[in-house]
Amino acid sequence: MATETHGAEEGGLVFHPMDQFIVEPFFGGTDVAWYTVTNATVWSFLAVLATFLLLVLGSSKRSVIPSRMQSVAELAYGFVYKMVEDICGKEGVKYFPYIMTLFMFIVCANFLGLLPASFTPTAHFAVTVVLAMAVFLTVTILGFVKNGAAFLGLFWVASAPLALRPVLAVIELISYFVRPVSHSIRLAGNVMAGHAVIKVFAGFAALTVVSPFAILGITAMYGLEVLVSFIQAYVFTILTCVYLKDALHPSH
Amino acid sequence: MATNTQSDGLADAVGVDMAEHASTPGMPQLDFSHWGNQIFWLVLALIAIYLILSRVALPRIGAVLAERSGTITNDLAAAEDLKAKAVEAEAAYNKALVDARAEAQNIVERAKAEIKADLDVAIAKADAEISAKAVESEKAIAEIRTSAMENVKIVAKDTAKEIVAALGGKADAKTINAAIDARLKG
Numbered sequence: 001m002a003t004e005t006h007g008a009e010e011g012g013l014v015f016h017p018m019d020q021f022i023v024e025p026f027f028g029g030t031d032v033a034w035y036t037v038t039n040a041t042v043w044s045f046l047a048v049l050a051t052f053l054l055l056v057l058g059s060s061k062r063s064v065i066p067s068r069m070q071s072v073a074e075l076a077y078g079f080v081y082k083m084v085e086d087i088c089g090k091e092g093v094k095y096f097p098y099i100m101t102l103f104m105f106i107v108c109a110n111f112l113g114l115l116p117a118s119f120t121p122t123a124h125f126a127v128t129v130v131l132a133m134a135v136f137l138t139v140t141i142l143g144f145v146k147n148g149a150a151f152l153g154l155f156w157v158a159s160a161p162l163a164l165r166p167v168l169a170v171i172e173l174i175s176y177f178v179r180p181v182s183h184s185i186r187l188a189g190n191v192m193a194g195h196a197v198i199k200v201f202a203g204f205a206a207l208t209v210v211s212p213f214a215i216l217g218i219t220a221m222y223g224l225e226v227l228v229s230f231i232q233a234y235v236f237t238i239l240t241c242v243y244l245k246d247a248l249h250p251s252h
Numbered sequence: 253m254a255t256n257t258q259s260d261g262l263a264d265a266v267g268v269d270m271a272e273h274a275s276t277p278g279m280p281q282l283d284f285s286h287w288g289n290q291i292f293w294l295v296l297a298l299i300a301i302y303l304i305l306s307r308v309a310l311p312r313i314g315a316v317l318a319e320r321s322g323t324i325t326n327d328l329a330a331a332e333d334l335k336a337k338a339v340e341a342e343a344a345y346n347k348a349l350v351d352a353r354a355e356a357q358n359i360v361e362r363a364k365a366e367i368k369a370d371l372d373v374a375i376a377k378a379d380a381e382i383s384a385k386a387v388e389s390e391k392a393i394a395e396i397r398t399s400a401m402e403n404v405k406i407v408a409k410d411t412a413k414e415i416v417a418a419l420g421g422k423a424d425a426k427t428i429n430a431a432i433d434a435r436l437k438g
Contacts, residue, residue, distance in 0.1 A: 021280040023290065034288040041293040048300045055309035062316050064323055070316075077313045097306040105301050125281045126290035188281065 013206055017199035021123055021192065039119040040127075047108035047121070055104070076104070080237060087241040091248050098138075099244075102131060103237040110191060110229035114222070122232075123192040125184060132184035135240050143247035154250040183239055190232045194225040401436070408432050 024030075026037050054076070058069035066074060080103050084096045106122055113120025121127045143151040155172040157165055198221045205214035280286075412428050 018279055023280060023283070023286040032286050032289050034292050036289055038286070038289060038293070040286075040290050044293055044297040045300070048297050048304070051301050051309075052304050055313065056304060059309065059313050059316060062312060062319075064316070064320050066316075073309070074313055074317060077310065077317070097302065097310055100305050100310065101298060101302045104305065105298060121290075121294065123281070124290060126287040127294050130291050130294055192281065 013203060015200060015203040017196040017203070020119070020195060020199060023124075040121050040124065043112060043119040044105075044109065044121045044127075046112050047105055050108040050112060051104040054108075076107075083238055084241055084244075087238070088245045088248055092241070092244055095244060099237060099240055102135075102240060103233055106131075106187065106236055107230060107233035110233055111226075113191065113195070114225055114229060120191055120195060123188055123195060125188050128184035128188040129180075131187075131236070132180040135183065135243060136180040139243045139247045142244075143250060146248060147250050151247070151250045154246055158251070179243065183236065187232050187236050190228050194221060194228050197221050198225065405432060405436060408436070 023032060023038050023040050025032060026039050026042050029036070032038060054069065055073050058067075058073035061067065061070065063070065077100070080100045081093075081096055084092050084099055088095070109120065109122045112118055113122065143154070147153075155169045155176070157168045157172065160168055198218055201214045201217040201221060205211045205218070207214075409425075409429055409432055412432060413425070416422075416428065
Protein backbone atom coordinates (compact mmCIF):
# COMPACT_ATOMS: atom_id res chain seq x y z
CA MET A 1 0.00 0.00 0.00
CA ALA A 2 2.68 2.41 1.06
CA THR A 3 4.95 1.58 -1.88
CA GLU A 4 2.08 2.10 -4.28
CA THR A 5 1.50 5.56 -2.90
CA HIS A 6 5.17 6.34 -3.21
CA GLY A 7 5.13 5.23 -6.82
CA ALA A 8 2.17 7.42 -7.57
CA GLU A 9 3.80 10.40 -5.95
CA GLU A 10 6.77 10.03 -8.21
CA GLY A 11 4.34 10.25 -11.16
CA GLY A 12 2.87 13.48 -9.81
CA LEU A 13 -0.19 12.01 -8.09
CA VAL A 14 -0.61 13.06 -4.48
CA PHE A 15 -3.53 11.86 -2.38
CA HIS A 16 -4.13 13.39 0.99
CA PRO A 17 -7.92 13.10 1.22
CA MET A 18 -7.94 13.24 5.01
CA ASP A 19 -5.69 16.28 5.42
CA GLN A 20 -8.69 18.59 5.19
CA PHE A 21 -9.90 17.26 8.52
CA ILE A 22 -6.71 18.06 10.46
CA VAL A 23 -7.39 20.33 13.39
CA GLU A 24 -4.73 23.01 13.69
CA PRO A 25 -4.42 26.34 15.47
CA PHE A 26 -5.95 29.06 13.38
CA PHE A 27 -3.56 31.84 14.42
CA GLY A 28 -0.29 29.94 13.97
CA GLY A 29 1.56 27.72 16.39
CA THR A 30 1.43 23.96 16.65
CA ASP A 31 0.05 23.14 20.07
CA VAL A 32 -3.68 22.65 20.47
CA ALA A 33 -4.65 23.28 24.06
CA TRP A 34 -8.30 23.06 25.14
CA TYR A 35 -8.80 26.80 24.67
CA THR A 36 -6.82 27.26 21.43
CA VAL A 37 -8.78 28.81 18.59
CA THR A 38 -8.48 26.26 15.79
CA ASN A 39 -9.85 26.05 12.29
CA ALA A 40 -12.63 23.89 13.76
CA THR A 41 -13.47 26.72 16.16
CA VAL A 42 -13.52 29.31 13.40
CA TRP A 43 -15.82 27.32 11.13
CA SER A 44 -18.12 26.39 14.01
CA PHE A 45 -18.56 30.05 14.82
CA LEU A 46 -19.02 30.89 11.15
CA ALA A 47 -21.98 28.50 11.36
CA VAL A 48 -23.20 30.50 14.37
CA LEU A 49 -22.75 33.69 12.35
CA ALA A 50 -24.63 32.20 9.39
CA THR A 51 -27.49 31.22 11.70
CA PHE A 52 -27.51 34.74 13.12
CA LEU A 53 -27.50 36.37 9.68
CA LEU A 54 -30.25 34.16 8.35
CA LEU A 55 -32.63 34.04 11.29
CA VAL A 56 -32.02 37.36 13.05
CA LEU A 57 -31.03 39.78 10.30
CA GLY A 58 -33.31 38.00 7.84
CA SER A 59 -36.33 38.58 10.04
CA SER A 60 -35.32 42.01 11.34
CA LYS A 61 -37.98 43.86 9.34
CA ARG A 62 -40.77 41.64 10.69
CA SER A 63 -42.71 42.29 7.49
CA VAL A 64 -46.05 40.60 6.93
CA ILE A 65 -45.04 40.21 3.28
CA PRO A 66 -41.55 38.71 3.69
CA SER A 67 -38.37 39.59 1.85
CA ARG A 68 -36.30 36.76 0.34
CA MET A 69 -34.11 36.32 3.40
CA GLN A 70 -37.12 36.40 5.68
CA SER A 71 -38.85 33.80 3.50
CA VAL A 72 -35.90 31.47 3.92
CA ALA A 73 -35.81 32.10 7.67
CA GLU A 74 -39.54 31.40 7.93
CA LEU A 75 -39.11 28.31 5.76
CA ALA A 76 -36.44 26.95 8.13
CA TYR A 77 -38.59 27.79 11.15
CA GLY A 78 -41.70 26.21 9.66
CA PHE A 79 -39.78 23.16 8.45
CA VAL A 80 -38.39 22.26 11.88
CA TYR A 81 -41.47 23.41 13.80
CA LYS A 82 -43.77 21.24 11.71
CA MET A 83 -41.39 18.30 12.08
CA VAL A 84 -41.38 18.63 15.87
CA GLU A 85 -45.13 19.12 16.04
CA ASP A 86 -45.97 16.27 13.67
CA ILE A 87 -43.70 13.73 15.37
CA CYS A 88 -43.72 14.72 19.04
CA GLY A 89 -47.17 16.27 19.23
CA LYS A 90 -48.13 19.41 21.13
CA GLU A 91 -45.99 18.50 24.17
CA GLY A 92 -42.90 18.39 21.97
CA VAL A 93 -43.24 22.02 20.91
CA LYS A 94 -41.47 23.31 24.02
CA TYR A 95 -38.32 21.46 22.95
CA PHE A 96 -38.48 23.12 19.54
CA PRO A 97 -35.67 25.68 20.32
CA TYR A 98 -33.25 22.88 21.19
CA ILE A 99 -34.03 20.90 18.07
CA MET A 100 -33.87 24.05 15.97
CA THR A 101 -30.41 24.71 17.49
CA LEU A 102 -29.20 21.29 16.40
CA PHE A 103 -30.67 21.67 12.93
CA MET A 104 -29.31 25.15 12.31
CA PHE A 105 -25.83 24.25 13.54
CA ILE A 106 -25.60 21.09 11.45
CA VAL A 107 -27.09 22.54 8.29
CA CYS A 108 -24.96 25.71 8.43
CA ALA A 109 -21.77 23.81 9.27
CA ASN A 110 -22.46 21.32 6.45
CA PHE A 111 -23.06 24.00 3.85
CA LEU A 112 -20.11 26.15 4.96
CA GLY A 113 -17.98 23.01 4.82
CA LEU A 114 -18.73 22.80 1.11
CA LEU A 115 -16.81 26.00 0.43
CA PRO A 116 -13.37 25.27 -1.03
CA ALA A 117 -10.56 25.34 1.55
CA SER A 118 -13.06 25.32 4.38
CA PHE A 119 -13.22 23.05 7.40
CA THR A 120 -16.25 20.94 8.26
CA PRO A 121 -16.89 20.56 12.00
CA THR A 122 -19.67 18.04 11.38
CA ALA A 123 -17.19 15.63 9.75
CA HIS A 124 -15.62 15.15 13.18
CA PHE A 125 -16.75 12.49 15.58
CA ALA A 126 -15.83 14.79 18.45
CA VAL A 127 -18.70 17.03 17.30
CA THR A 128 -21.28 14.47 16.26
CA VAL A 129 -20.69 12.26 19.29
CA VAL A 130 -21.31 15.22 21.57
CA LEU A 131 -24.49 16.10 19.68
CA ALA A 132 -25.73 12.50 19.66
CA MET A 133 -24.85 11.90 23.31
CA ALA A 134 -26.57 15.15 24.28
CA VAL A 135 -29.72 13.94 22.51
CA PHE A 136 -29.41 10.45 23.97
CA LEU A 137 -28.87 11.60 27.55
CA THR A 138 -31.55 14.28 27.36
CA VAL A 139 -34.09 11.86 25.94
CA THR A 140 -33.30 9.14 28.47
CA ILE A 141 -33.40 11.46 31.47
CA LEU A 142 -36.51 13.18 30.16
CA GLY A 143 -38.16 9.81 29.64
CA PHE A 144 -37.60 8.76 33.22
CA VAL A 145 -38.54 12.17 34.64
CA LYS A 146 -41.77 12.35 32.65
CA ASN A 147 -42.89 8.73 32.89
CA GLY A 148 -40.95 7.26 35.81
CA ALA A 149 -40.57 3.49 35.57
CA ALA A 150 -43.25 3.46 32.86
CA PHE A 151 -40.50 4.61 30.50
CA LEU A 152 -39.17 1.03 30.62
CA GLY A 153 -42.39 0.07 28.80
CA LEU A 154 -40.52 1.26 25.73
CA PHE A 155 -38.60 -2.02 25.88
CA TRP A 156 -41.59 -4.21 26.75
CA VAL A 157 -43.55 -4.69 23.52
CA ALA A 158 -47.05 -5.21 24.91
CA SER A 159 -48.53 -6.04 21.52
CA ALA A 160 -46.22 -9.04 20.97
CA PRO A 161 -46.96 -12.59 22.22
CA LEU A 162 -45.88 -13.05 25.83
CA ALA A 163 -43.19 -15.62 25.00
CA LEU A 164 -41.49 -13.27 22.59
CA ARG A 165 -41.46 -10.25 24.86
CA PRO A 166 -38.24 -10.96 26.80
CA VAL A 167 -36.38 -11.58 23.54
CA LEU A 168 -37.78 -8.40 22.06
CA ALA A 169 -36.88 -6.53 25.25
CA VAL A 170 -33.22 -7.49 24.81
CA ILE A 171 -33.26 -6.46 21.16
CA GLU A 172 -35.00 -3.18 21.99
CA LEU A 173 -32.50 -2.49 24.75
CA ILE A 174 -29.53 -3.09 22.45
CA SER A 175 -31.06 -0.98 19.68
CA TYR A 176 -31.71 1.78 22.22
CA PHE A 177 -28.08 1.94 23.25
CA VAL A 178 -26.87 1.74 19.65
CA ARG A 179 -28.89 4.85 18.83
CA PRO A 180 -26.22 7.43 19.78
CA VAL A 181 -23.58 5.45 17.88
CA SER A 182 -25.53 5.29 14.63
CA HIS A 183 -26.84 8.80 15.17
CA SER A 184 -23.32 10.27 15.36
CA ILE A 185 -21.49 8.06 12.86
CA ARG A 186 -24.20 8.53 10.22
CA LEU A 187 -23.68 12.29 10.14
CA ALA A 188 -19.89 12.40 10.42
CA GLY A 189 -19.43 9.41 8.11
CA ASN A 190 -21.60 10.83 5.32
CA VAL A 191 -19.99 14.25 5.41
CA MET A 192 -16.46 12.91 5.74
CA ALA A 193 -16.84 10.33 2.95
CA GLY A 194 -18.16 12.88 0.47
CA HIS A 195 -15.40 15.37 1.21
CA ALA A 196 -12.72 12.69 1.01
CA VAL A 197 -14.03 11.43 -2.35
CA ILE A 198 -13.93 14.98 -3.73
CA LYS A 199 -10.29 15.22 -2.60
CA VAL A 200 -9.47 11.92 -4.28
CA PHE A 201 -10.97 13.17 -7.55
CA ALA A 202 -9.01 16.38 -7.09
CA GLY A 203 -5.82 14.31 -6.73
CA PHE A 204 -6.50 12.63 -10.06
CA ALA A 205 -6.86 16.02 -11.73
CA ALA A 206 -3.04 16.31 -11.69
CA LEU A 207 -2.93 13.77 -14.52
CA THR A 208 -3.67 15.69 -17.72
CA VAL A 209 -5.28 12.70 -19.43
CA VAL A 210 -7.89 12.06 -16.77
CA SER A 211 -8.30 15.59 -15.50
CA PRO A 212 -11.56 16.27 -17.44
CA PHE A 213 -13.06 13.17 -15.86
CA ALA A 214 -11.68 14.18 -12.50
CA ILE A 215 -13.30 17.60 -12.78
CA LEU A 216 -16.55 15.97 -13.92
CA GLY A 217 -16.30 13.68 -10.91
CA ILE A 218 -15.70 16.60 -8.56
CA THR A 219 -18.71 18.41 -9.99
CA ALA A 220 -20.96 15.39 -9.66
CA MET A 221 -19.77 14.65 -6.13
CA TYR A 222 -20.19 18.27 -5.18
CA GLY A 223 -23.81 18.21 -6.34
CA LEU A 224 -24.36 15.05 -4.34
CA GLU A 225 -22.67 16.62 -1.34
CA VAL A 226 -25.00 19.63 -1.44
CA LEU A 227 -27.86 17.18 -1.24
CA VAL A 228 -26.18 15.13 1.49
CA SER A 229 -25.46 18.26 3.55
CA PHE A 230 -29.12 19.05 3.81
CA ILE A 231 -30.39 15.49 4.02
CA GLN A 232 -28.02 14.55 6.85
CA ALA A 233 -29.04 17.62 8.84
CA TYR A 234 -32.66 16.66 8.20
CA VAL A 235 -32.07 13.03 9.17
CA PHE A 236 -30.25 14.00 12.36
CA THR A 237 -33.08 16.36 13.31
CA ILE A 238 -35.91 13.99 12.50
CA LEU A 239 -34.24 11.16 14.45
CA THR A 240 -33.89 13.52 17.39
CA CYS A 241 -37.64 14.17 17.12
CA VAL A 242 -38.37 10.44 16.97
CA TYR A 243 -36.24 9.77 20.06
CA LEU A 244 -37.91 12.65 21.85
CA LYS A 245 -41.30 11.20 20.97
CA ASP A 246 -40.22 7.94 22.64
CA ALA A 247 -39.41 9.86 25.79
CA LEU A 248 -42.75 11.72 25.78
CA HIS A 249 -44.96 8.78 24.80
CA PRO A 250 -43.03 5.57 25.58
CA SER A 251 -45.92 3.19 24.85
CA HIS A 252 -45.63 1.44 21.52
CA MET B 253 5.42 4.35 20.77
CA ALA B 254 2.38 2.16 21.08
CA THR B 255 0.15 5.01 19.92
CA ASN B 256 2.47 5.67 17.01
CA THR B 257 2.21 2.12 15.72
CA GLN B 258 -1.53 2.26 16.16
CA SER B 259 -1.82 5.40 14.11
CA ASP B 260 0.44 3.85 11.49
CA GLY B 261 -1.97 0.96 11.27
CA LEU B 262 -4.90 3.38 10.85
CA ALA B 263 -3.00 5.29 8.21
CA ASP B 264 -2.36 2.13 6.25
CA ALA B 265 -5.99 1.21 6.55
CA VAL B 266 -7.07 4.40 4.78
CA GLY B 267 -4.16 4.34 2.36
CA VAL B 268 -2.31 7.46 3.38
CA ASP B 269 1.44 7.66 3.26
CA MET B 270 2.70 8.13 6.77
CA ALA B 271 6.19 9.22 5.78
CA GLU B 272 5.09 12.81 5.29
CA HIS B 273 2.57 12.95 8.13
CA ALA B 274 4.24 10.96 10.80
CA SER B 275 2.70 13.12 13.50
CA THR B 276 -0.94 12.83 12.37
CA PRO B 277 -2.99 9.64 12.34
CA GLY B 278 -4.80 8.45 9.24
CA MET B 279 -8.10 9.88 10.38
CA PRO B 280 -7.65 13.22 12.08
CA GLN B 281 -11.08 12.58 13.58
CA LEU B 282 -9.57 9.85 15.74
CA ASP B 283 -6.82 12.05 17.13
CA PHE B 284 -8.27 12.24 20.61
CA SER B 285 -5.80 14.87 21.77
CA HIS B 286 -7.98 17.52 20.02
CA TRP B 287 -11.30 16.30 21.35
CA GLY B 288 -11.24 18.47 24.44
CA ASN B 289 -10.64 21.56 22.37
CA GLN B 290 -13.30 20.64 19.82
CA ILE B 291 -15.91 19.78 22.44
CA PHE B 292 -15.23 22.97 24.37
CA TRP B 293 -15.72 25.21 21.34
CA LEU B 294 -18.65 23.14 20.06
CA VAL B 295 -20.49 23.58 23.33
CA LEU B 296 -19.83 27.33 23.19
CA ALA B 297 -21.11 27.47 19.61
CA LEU B 298 -24.23 25.51 20.49
CA ILE B 299 -24.95 27.74 23.48
CA ALA B 300 -24.49 30.79 21.25
CA ILE B 301 -26.92 29.42 18.67
CA TYR B 302 -29.38 28.43 21.39
CA LEU B 303 -29.31 31.92 22.90
CA ILE B 304 -29.66 33.58 19.49
CA LEU B 305 -32.60 31.35 18.62
CA SER B 306 -34.49 31.28 21.89
CA ARG B 307 -34.00 34.96 22.80
CA VAL B 308 -34.35 36.68 19.44
CA ALA B 309 -34.93 34.69 16.30
CA LEU B 310 -37.63 32.18 17.16
CA PRO B 311 -39.98 34.50 19.12
CA ARG B 312 -39.66 37.08 16.36
CA ILE B 313 -40.31 34.69 13.48
CA GLY B 314 -43.10 33.04 15.45
CA ALA B 315 -44.70 36.44 16.02
CA VAL B 316 -44.39 37.33 12.34
CA LEU B 317 -45.98 34.05 11.31
CA ALA B 318 -48.78 34.44 13.87
CA GLU B 319 -49.38 38.01 12.73
CA ARG B 320 -49.52 36.90 9.12
CA SER B 321 -51.96 34.10 9.80
CA GLY B 322 -54.02 36.56 11.88
CA THR B 323 -54.02 39.04 9.02
CA ILE B 324 -55.02 36.35 6.57
CA THR B 325 -57.84 35.15 8.83
CA ASN B 326 -59.07 38.72 9.29
CA ASP B 327 -58.91 39.40 5.59
CA LEU B 328 -60.80 36.21 4.86
CA ALA B 329 -63.47 37.15 7.41
CA ALA B 330 -63.71 40.64 5.91
CA ALA B 331 -64.00 39.12 2.44
CA GLU B 332 -66.76 36.85 3.72
CA ASP B 333 -68.58 39.89 5.16
CA LEU B 334 -68.23 41.81 1.94
CA LYS B 335 -69.50 38.85 -0.01
CA ALA B 336 -72.56 38.59 2.24
CA LYS B 337 -73.13 42.31 1.74
CA ALA B 338 -72.85 41.92 -1.99
CA VAL B 339 -75.40 39.10 -1.95
CA GLU B 340 -77.70 41.27 0.16
CA ALA B 341 -77.27 44.18 -2.21
CA GLU B 342 -78.04 41.95 -5.14
CA ALA B 343 -81.20 40.71 -3.45
CA ALA B 344 -82.23 44.30 -2.73
CA TYR B 345 -81.51 45.25 -6.31
CA ASN B 346 -83.57 42.34 -7.61
CA LYS B 347 -86.43 43.26 -5.29
CA ALA B 348 -86.27 46.87 -6.42
CA LEU B 349 -86.31 45.68 -9.99
CA VAL B 350 -89.39 43.51 -9.40
CA ASP B 351 -91.12 46.38 -7.57
CA ALA B 352 -90.31 48.78 -10.35
CA ARG B 353 -91.68 46.36 -12.92
CA ALA B 354 -94.91 45.96 -10.95
CA GLU B 355 -95.17 49.71 -10.56
CA ALA B 356 -94.64 50.20 -14.26
CA GLN B 357 -97.28 47.58 -14.96
CA ASN B 358 -99.68 49.43 -12.66
CA ILE B 359 -99.01 52.73 -14.32
CA VAL B 360 -99.54 51.21 -17.72
CA GLU B 361 -102.83 49.63 -16.57
CA ARG B 362 -104.03 52.86 -15.07
CA ALA B 363 -103.10 54.87 -18.14
CA LYS B 364 -104.85 52.34 -20.33
CA ALA B 365 -107.98 52.53 -18.19
CA GLU B 366 -107.94 56.33 -18.23
CA ILE B 367 -107.44 56.45 -21.94
CA LYS B 368 -110.23 53.93 -22.43
CA ALA B 369 -112.58 55.96 -20.24
CA ASP B 370 -111.73 59.15 -22.12
CA LEU B 371 -112.17 57.32 -25.36
CA ASP B 372 -115.54 55.92 -24.28
CA VAL B 373 -116.75 59.35 -23.25
CA ALA B 374 -115.55 60.84 -26.51
CA ILE B 375 -117.18 58.04 -28.50
CA ALA B 376 -120.45 58.42 -26.62
CA LYS B 377 -120.39 62.17 -27.19
CA ALA B 378 -119.59 61.70 -30.81
CA ASP B 379 -122.40 59.14 -31.11
CA ALA B 380 -124.81 61.53 -29.46
CA GLU B 381 -123.74 64.33 -31.75
CA ILE B 382 -124.03 62.11 -34.75
CA SER B 383 -127.51 60.98 -33.76
CA ALA B 384 -128.51 64.57 -33.07
CA LYS B 385 -127.19 65.58 -36.43
CA ALA B 386 -129.06 62.69 -38.01
CA VAL B 387 -132.35 63.77 -36.40
CA GLU B 388 -131.81 67.32 -37.59
CA SER B 389 -131.00 66.14 -41.08
CA GLU B 390 -134.07 63.96 -41.12
CA LYS B 391 -136.13 66.91 -40.06
CA ALA B 392 -134.54 69.03 -42.75
CA ILE B 393 -135.19 66.30 -45.30
CA ALA B 394 -138.78 66.03 -44.16
CA GLU B 395 -139.19 69.78 -44.48
CA ILE B 396 -137.64 69.74 -47.89
CA ARG B 397 -139.94 66.90 -48.84
CA THR B 398 -143.09 68.74 -47.62
CA SER B 399 -142.03 71.91 -49.25
CA ALA B 400 -141.34 69.95 -52.39
CA MET B 401 -144.82 68.45 -52.13
CA GLU B 402 -146.29 71.93 -51.70
CA ASN B 403 -144.41 73.08 -54.72
CA VAL B 404 -145.58 70.02 -56.65
CA LYS B 405 -149.16 70.83 -55.60
CA ILE B 406 -148.86 74.41 -56.74
CA VAL B 407 -147.21 73.40 -59.97
CA ALA B 408 -149.83 70.70 -60.50
CA LYS B 409 -152.70 73.10 -59.83
CA ASP B 410 -151.22 75.70 -62.11
CA THR B 411 -150.54 73.12 -64.78
CA ALA B 412 -154.01 71.65 -64.41
CA LYS B 413 -155.59 75.13 -64.68
CA GLU B 414 -153.54 75.85 -67.74
CA ILE B 415 -154.40 72.48 -69.30
CA VAL B 416 -158.13 72.99 -68.55
CA ALA B 417 -157.92 76.50 -70.02
CA ALA B 418 -156.18 75.26 -73.10
CA LEU B 419 -158.77 72.59 -73.58
CA GLY B 420 -161.31 75.38 -73.60
CA GLY B 421 -162.89 74.89 -70.34
CA LYS B 422 -163.36 77.31 -67.65
CA ALA B 423 -161.40 76.23 -64.80
CA ASP B 424 -162.96 76.28 -61.43
CA ALA B 425 -160.16 76.83 -59.03
CA LYS B 426 -161.83 75.08 -56.12
CA THR B 427 -162.68 71.95 -58.01
CA ILE B 428 -159.24 71.64 -59.48
CA ASN B 429 -157.58 72.07 -56.14
CA ALA B 430 -159.83 69.47 -54.58
CA ALA B 431 -159.16 67.07 -57.41
CA ILE B 432 -155.43 67.51 -57.21
CA ASP B 433 -155.35 67.16 -53.44
CA ALA B 434 -157.36 64.00 -53.78
CA ARG B 435 -154.94 62.70 -56.43
CA LEU B 436 -151.85 63.56 -54.54
CA LYS B 437 -153.08 61.91 -51.44
CA GLY B 438 -154.04 58.97 -53.60
